[in-house]
Amino acid sequence: MTDVRPGAVHGAPDFGELARLGVEAESVVDFSSNVNPYGPAPCVVAAFRNADIASYPDRECLKLRDAIAARSGVSPSSVVVGNGSAEIIDLVARTFLVPGDRALVVGPTFSEYERASALAGAGVVRFGRTVAPEGVSLDAGGLLGAIRSETPGIVWLCNPNNPTGDVIGAAEVESILRAAREVGATLVVDEAYAELVLGGGEPEDLTPPLGDGGLVLLRSMTKGHALAGLRLGYALLPPGAAERIERLRPPWMVSSPAQVAGVAALSAGAEKHLRRSVGAMKKELAYLVGELRELGLAPVPSRTNYLISPAGERCGSGESLRLKLLLEDGLLVRDCASFGLAGYVRLAVRLPDENRRLVGALRRIFHDEPDGSR
Numbered sequence: 001m002t003d004v005r006p007g008a009v010h011g012a013p014d015f016g017e018l019a020r021l022g023v024e025a026e027s028v029v030d031f032s033s034n035v036n037p038y039g040p041a042p043c044v045v046a047a048f049r050n051a052d053i054a055s056y057p058d059r060e061c062l063k064l065r066d067a068i069a070a071r072s073g074v075s076p077s078s079v080v081v082g083n084g085s086a087e088i089i090d091l092v093a094r095t096f097l098v099p100g101d102r103a104l105v106v107g108p109t110f111s112e113y114e115r116a117s118a119l120a121g122a123g124v125v126r127f128g129r130t131v132a133p134e135g136v137s138l139d140a141g142g143l144l145g146a147i148r149s150e151t152p153g154i155v156w157l158c159n160p161n162n163p164t165g166d167v168i169g170a171a172e173v174e175s176i177l178r179a180a181r182e183v184g185a186t187l188v189v190d191e192a193y194a195e196l197v198l199g200g201g202e203p204e205d206l207t208p209p210l211g212d213g214g215l216v217l218l219r220s221m222t223k224g225h226a227l228a229g230l231r232l233g234y235a236l237l238p239p240g241a242a243e244r245i246e247r248l249r250p251p252w253m254v255s256s257p258a259q260v261a262g263v264a265a266l267s268a269g270a271e272k273h274l275r276r277s278v279g280a281m282k283k284e285l286a287y288l289v290g291e292l293r294e295l296g297l298a299p300v301p302s303r304t305n306y307l308i309s310p311a312g313e314r315c316g317s318g319e320s321l322r323l324k325l326l327l328e329d330g331l332l333v334r335d336c337a338s339f340g341l342a343g344y345v346r347l348a349v350r351l352p353d354e355n356r357r358l359v360g361a362l363r364r365i366f367h368d369e370p371d372g373s374r
């Protein structure tokens, strides 16, 4: 069968691949998706377990939109809830792009922006960050120039960025927004990882206010709150634009368990769980960075719960390191070829013992240590 999803390469286990390779999915430790390894808060689990799954969910997600609006300081009519933020990316592209438009993607980044823009009939223009061992940089002046010369319908900006883990400050986001507004473009800032900026920074710290239009903020509840299997995300945007998006979607896209879990995830108890997880992940990120450096790799500085690292000369490509770790150790990392970074892998921070297993496997591969221990 033809794959009708061009460019759809993602982290997370590919169950078809695991079956082909004879690897048991249940035994794999997944370093390839950037989800909170401490799992959902107990109050979130309790909430979705008690959900009424025999009845249809609230089509308008009223309680959840109220909770999100209260948290974000916007009106509920500015909130669109989706079956994961991936669904909203697609809806945003279909709402704000018409065939023949250009979509400007600030890369290397999450592939769904390009896929959704192309499916909406737009031509994709890329503006690249520079990825170097000492860090990731974005030529802000060059980007503003590209927005003015390309006059795109949408500018897609992932902040913090996947896969590089760099963060653009609010002042810079505001200057990008001003340039987008000048040319009538919609700036979409995907903040899927905003609550996973290790070392502080609320989502609100990164982002400008919605204002009159031209800005869509995307948030995922599947990463920090570990609801990837349940699927939940939302967008904040001016009410008129939210209404245009709602017109495009089929009814009942967000299940009752997802809606009640979302409300619980915004409670003080879940917030505390998230803060604790972030504190623990911060220590583990430092551990991973130190160990990768000891191995002679040069991980690219990241401010989030994942990082990219060269795969090293011995493996040559991210794909070959990925397969080695998967087949020999049952550890799944994300190779970065689809981001245009074929020599890199992306690693998510996981639980302390899992991170030590990964380091042990890497030591064995890079230093020929029989069991990776020292």
Ligand SMILES: Cc1ncc(COP(=O)(O)O)c(C=O)c1O
Binding pocket: 083, 084, 085, 086, 087, 110, 158, 162, 190, 192, 219, 220, 221, 222, 223, 228, 231, 232, 233
């Ligand atoms: C940057 C970014 N945005 C959005 C998504 C989609 O997240 P979800 O649909 O689970 O909310 C992902 C998933 O990996 C992502 O990395």
